[in-house]
Amino acid sequence: MAQLTMAKAINEGLRRAMADDPKVLVMGEDIGKLGGVFRITDGLLGEFGAQRVVDTPLAEAGIMGTAVGLAFRGYRPVVEIQFDGFVYPAFDQIVCQVAKLRYRTRGNVTMPITIRIPWAGGVGAAEHHSESPEAYFVHTSGLRVVAVSNPQDAYVMLRQAIASNDPVVFFEPKRLYHSKGEVDLDVQLADAPPMGLARVAREGSDVTLLTYGSQVGTALDAATAAEDDGVSIEVIDLRSISPVDYRTVTASVRKTGRVVVTHEAAREAGVGAELIASVTERCFNYLEAAPQRVTGHDIPYPPAKLEKHHLPDLDRILDAVDRVMDRPNSLSGVRD
Amino acid sequence: MTMTHTLTPTADLATDIDDVARLLTPDGERIADPELDRWVADVDAITLRGLYRDMVLLRRIDTEGVALQRQGQLGLWPPCQGQEATQIGTARALRADDFAFPSYRETGVVYARGGKPSDFVLAWRGEEHSTYNPYDINTATQQIIIGAQALHAVGYAMGVQRDGTDQVSVAYFGDGASSQGDVNEAMVFAASFGAPVVFVCTNNQWAISEPVSVQAKFPIAGRAPGFGIPSMRVDGNDVLACFAAMRWALDMARRGEGPAFIEAVTYRMGPHTTSDDPTRYRDKEEVEKWRRRDPITRLEALLRARGEFDEAFIGTVEDDADALAAGVREAAMTATTRAPLTVLDNVYAEPHSGIDEQREWFGAYLDGFAPAPEEV
Numbered sequence: 001m002a003q004l005t006m007a008k009a010i011n012e013g014l015r016r017a018m019a020d021d022p023k024v025l026v027m028g029e030d031i032g033k034l035g036g037v038f039r040i041t042d043g044l045l046g047e048f049g050a051q052r053v054v055d056t057p058l059a060e061a062g063i064m065g066t067a068v069g070l071a072f073r074g075y076r077p078v079v080e081i082q083f084d085g086f087v088y089p090a091f092d093q094i095v096c097q098v099a100k101l102r103y104r105t106r107g108n109v110t111m112p113i114t115i116r117i118p119w120a121g122g123v124g125a126a127e128h129h130s131e132s133p134e135a136y137f138v139h140t141s142g143l144r145v146v147a148v149s150n151p152q153d154a155y156v157m158l159r160q161a162i163a164s165n166d167p168v169v170f171f172e173p174k175r176l177y178h179s180k181g182e183v184d185l186d187v188q189l190a191d192a193p194p195m196g197l198a199r200v201a202r203e204g205s206d207v208t209l210l211t212y213g214s215q216v217g218t219a220l221d222a223a224t225a226a227e228d229d230g231v232s233i234e235v236i237d238l239r240s241i242s243p244v245d246y247r248t249v250t251a252s253v254r255k256t257g258r259v260v261v262t263h264e265a266a267r268e269a270g271v272g273a274e275l276i277a278s279v280t281e282r283c284f285n286y287l288e289a290a291p292q293r294v295t296g297h298d299i300p301y302p303p304a305k306l307e308k309h310h311l312p313d314l315d316r317i318l319d320a321v322d323r324v325m326d327r328p329n330s331l332s333g334v335r336d
Numbered sequence: 337m338t339m340t341h342t343l344t345p346t347a348d349l350a351t352d353i354d355d356v357a358r359l360l361t362p363d364g365e366r367i368a369d370p371e372l373d374r375w376v377a378d379v380d381a382i383t384l385r386g387l388y389r390d391m392v393l394l395r396r397i398d399t400e401g402v403a404l405q406r407q408g409q410l411g412l413w414p415p416c417q418g419q420e421a422t423q424i425g426t427a428r429a430l431r432a433d434d435f436a437f438p439s440y441r442e443t444g445v446v447y448a449r450g451g452k453p454s455d456f457v458l459a460w461r462g463e464e465h466s467t468y469n470p471y472d473i474n475t476a477t478q479q480i481i482i483g484a485q486a487l488h489a490v491g492y493a494m495g496v497q498r499d500g501t502d503q504v505s506v507a508y509f510g511d512g513a514s515s516q517g518d519v520n521e522a523m524v525f526a527a528s529f530g531a532p533v534v535f536v537c538t539n540n541q542w543a544i545s546e547p548v549s550v551q552a553k554f555p556i557a558g559r560a561p562g563f564g565i566p567s568m569r570v571d572g573n574d575v576l577a578c579f580a581a582m583r584w585a586l587d588m589a590r591r592g593e594g595p596a597f598i599e600a601v602t603y604r605m606g607p608h609t610t611s612d613d614p615t616r617y618r619d620k621e622e623v624e625k626w627r628r629r630d631p632i633t634r635l636e637a638l639l640r641a642r643g644e645f646d647e648a649f650i651g652t653v654e655d656d657a658d659a660l661a662a663g664v665r666e667a668a669m670t671a672t673t674r675a676p677l678t679v680l681d682n683v684y685a686e687p688h689s690g691i692d693e694q695r696e697w698f699g700a701y702l703d704g705f706a707p708a709p710e711e712v
Contacts, residue, residue, distance in 0.1 A: 025498075051498050057528055062487060062521035069491020069505070072435075072476065075498070089517070096481050097488070104465035104477050107682040141683050141691075165685035196689065243690035 001184050007177040009151035010040050010116075012185055013158035014078065018048050021076065024162055027054035027063060028080030028116075037082055038118055038177055060086055064093035064115070068101070071111045078114045078162055084171075085128030085301075087117055091136070098167045099142030114161045115169045119147070120214040120264050122175040122311055124304040131301050132265035137169045138242040138274070145242040146195050147171040147213030151181040153239060157195040168195075173214035198245035200252070204234035207321055208252040210261045210275055212238040215312065219262055222317040231321060241271055249275075250282050257288035258324040262312045267295040292320040350552040351541070356601050358571035359580060362629045364637025366576075371568065375580035375587075381644045387428060387575045388639060389653045391420040391632045394444040396657040397456050400664045401443070405610045409668045410460040414441045415606030418573070421631030422538050422600040424448060425578025429586060430506065435492050437476045437485040438508045441538075441604075445508060449473040453663035454671070463671050483509050483516035486535065490522045493531035493595075504589040506534045512543025514559070515551045523597070527564035530594035534585040535560070537597065538572065540604040545617040560597035572602030573631040603629070676702055 004012070018024045025048075026041055032055035035042030045053040056063050060081060067077035081087045087094070094115065101109045121130030137145045144166050148154040154172065161168035193199070201216060202223050211219045216237045223233035234252050238244060253259055259279055261272040272293040279291060294312040302310050349355060357369050359376065394416070401413040416423065423444025430436065430449075438445040446455060446468075455467040459478070466477035479485035489507035496503045513519050514537055526533050537556050541548050548556075560567035566588070570581045578600055585596035603626035607614045614623075639645035680695045 054494075057521070057524050059517075059521040059524060061518055062525050065484065065487020065518055065522065066491030066494060066525050069437075069488040069493070070495045071491075072470075072488060073492045073495025073499070075495050092481060093484065093487065093518075097484055100465075101477070102685060103682050105470060105682075106464070106466065107685070108466075108469040108471060109477075110685050112685075144684075144688075166688075243688055245689065246693075247689075 001182045003180050004151050004155075004183045005178050005180050006148070006151045006154045006172070007038060007040055009155040009183045010158055010172065011042055011044075012183075013155045014041065014044060015047065016185075017078070017159050017162040018044065018052060023074060024076045024078065025052040025054060025070070026078045026080065027056050027067060029056055029058050029063070029082050031055060031080050036080060038174065040116075041080065060088075060090035061093050064090035064098065067113050068093060068097050068111065071113050072109060076112045076114075076162060078116060081115060081117045083125075083129045084117050084119045084131040084133055087133060094137070094143070094169075095140045099140045102166075103142060110165045111167045112162075112165045113167045114158070115167065116158075117169065117171050118174045118177075119171040120173050120175065121301060121307050122214065124307070126304070127301070130307065132263065132296065134169075134171060134241060135265060135270050138271055142167065143242065144168045144196075144240065145171070146240045147173070148239070149173070149176070149213055149216035149237050151179070151183045155183050155185065156187060156189065156192045157239065159189055160192070160195040163189065171213055175214060176217070196240045196243055196245060198239055198248040199237045200234065200248065201237045202233070202235040204232040204256065206232045206256055207234065207258040207260060207324055208249070208256045209233050209235045209317070209321075210238060210249060210259065211235065211263060212241055212271075214264055215262050218312065218314060219317065222314045222321070225314060226318060226321055231325060233321065244275065244278070246278060246282060249279060253279055253283045254286045257286050259287070259291035260294060260317065260320045260324055261291065262294040262317055262320075264296050264311055266298045267293055268298045270295060289324040289326060292323050294320045349555045349558070350548050352555075353601050355555070356569050356571040357577055357581065358574045359576040360571075360574045360634050360638055362573075362634060364634045364641065366638060369577070372570075372577055372580035372584070375583040376576055379576065379579070381639075381642065384576075384635065384639060385644060385649060387424055387579065388632070388635045389656065390424040390428065390444075390448060391575060391635065392653050393657050393660050394420050394424060394447050395632065396661045397443055397447060397664055400661045401456065401460065402606070402610060404457065404665065404668050405460070410457060411462050412460050412609050412611060414443075414609045415604070416441050416443050418603045418605035418626060418630070419538060419540055420444055421575035421635075422536070422572040422578050422602050425575040426506070426536050426582040426598070426600070429579050429582035431503070433474060433503050434586070435474045435476070435489075435503065435505045436508065437489040437492070437506065438478050439482075439485065439510065439513070440478045440480050441510070442478065442508050446473070446475060446478065449475040452667075453660065454667035456664055457668040458671055461668055461671055463673060483513035483519040485509065486513070486519045486522035487525070489533050490526045490531050493526070493533035493589075494529055496532055497529070502532075502590045504532045504534060504586050506536060508536045508538065510543060511537060511539040511541070511548045511551050511556060512546065513537070514556050523560065523563040523565055523595070526595035530592070532589035532592070533595045534582065534589055535565070535595065535597040536582070537599045539599050539601050540572075542604055542608070542614070542618065544608045544612060545614075555599060557597060557599035565595045565597050567597035567599065569599045569601060572600030573629045573634060575631055575635055602631075
């Protein structure tokens, strides 16, 4: 086991995937000599050459559309979108082409494209550099959407995503790029948990706290804090947000009877809305309280100096926990 | 880098339909062209007759498609009458192992690549999105999003480069698509990487109701050199010129010289689709002017002048067209709609718990309509 940052774990995942399969290539802006703006592709150009580490023109639709053509030809492109807010120019190619080509051709054309997106806020970045666009992609059939929360998952799930014959939107929380963790680089992919499975990050008995990616750490902190108040929170790291592993989720909800969902993205029609609707359908008779969402506000991502007021923090999660526990000391006061 | 044939930047060149390279006059007279002649030096009467036959058969498919739509057998049809020379001339220059990325109107490209009668109608009937396996005829599913396929063709060509073969990919799109970001980004990528791709822009003068002058104040072929891509503006109703221009472009791409761009200047004689009413936005005189430039009549005149248009030949062509039209009609009339549960097939390559769950639910729901088993 090695102690690696998430950035290095992803770099190692790319390197091994490329070494294993000559059809894997990486492409994006600044990924060659620079090694990517986050240095995720550092060293790959020297090791694999410009035919497999493709510095592209600055055109997101162009990157995604040519990746479609390469996939048509039998390649497995791993595309880097430089920042979350830059994915929108490529949106048509992702949702109309990448996602649908297999369906349109009745399975004759596969799109094994991995779309890596440095994602979400908390790093004091400029406008368009901190967004959480995952709901757009979750709503699109044909895509798999995953979000990683630790170096081990980042390494393994990236390799699983590249190996998958389905297109995968792969969200990497940039505020976790430099966080370190144990990584088993020699793990056999077949033995590792599939990327579609959720992980019970912390066991608990009173409240199920559902989250993914960048919020997993905050959720775990909230669970630790709640323990002092005598509330036992089970934290579930979804890992995959399309599809969601409802088997793990519902097992937890049937045990606890209370649900809180937290994510950075805006609330309206977000992943949290879908999670609560699905959990309610499946577990209505087990629920002790109305499920609660702790999300970003329904606003454009705010300027960096204000982002702490947008991002769900430990206290806002605990406030929601109070609500599902029907505690009178809830910060939010009246519930209806 | 120079653009062949169109010379002076003036405001009306985008619509100057005679500032084009051609080998056949509108009357079907063979004329010389210094750029194109060498690419058709080997074209004999058999080849010319083949191109004529292809255009006639394509027009019959198109006529049958319109008729089937009017009879309620198809939901929609995008007519290509008038564009036969562009489609047949360019597609017949391709090798079988080249790969074409056509738009929804390139019926003739699908035909030339080996499409079956059912391939022309089942998508418009609503039975399939793609009626053929793209790898069977090396032709991508016809694209409806305007210009998206140009990038796919470039990406495919980048794959060809990495595989070290001399195949070429072709992006077909219209004058309207030339306004799209995807097409412009495709030219940037193609030029930057020297990808073996040919862009065929069918300038049929109209993007639904928008005339080409809304898309371009300068000939569309004139844009390509600005991207570093050599281009040619040809008479899109001259099948021989289209054939020659495509050979010029393919040769360059195969030799590793990178992309090329062809603007084929032609006309959509019919509506954009059967839902469209072109009488609202264009006048009869314009349509009639183009009717006199008909690509089939033009080649017929050349064949007649050369004594190659005898009764036996035209009889065979008409019989073939009748047979193909009958096949297309039969494919539409005998189409079998897939079973309801197949609507959930092929969304993903690998098991997906969300889809699996919905399949299970929908299957059980459908089973509810099954007749109850007879009591014994």
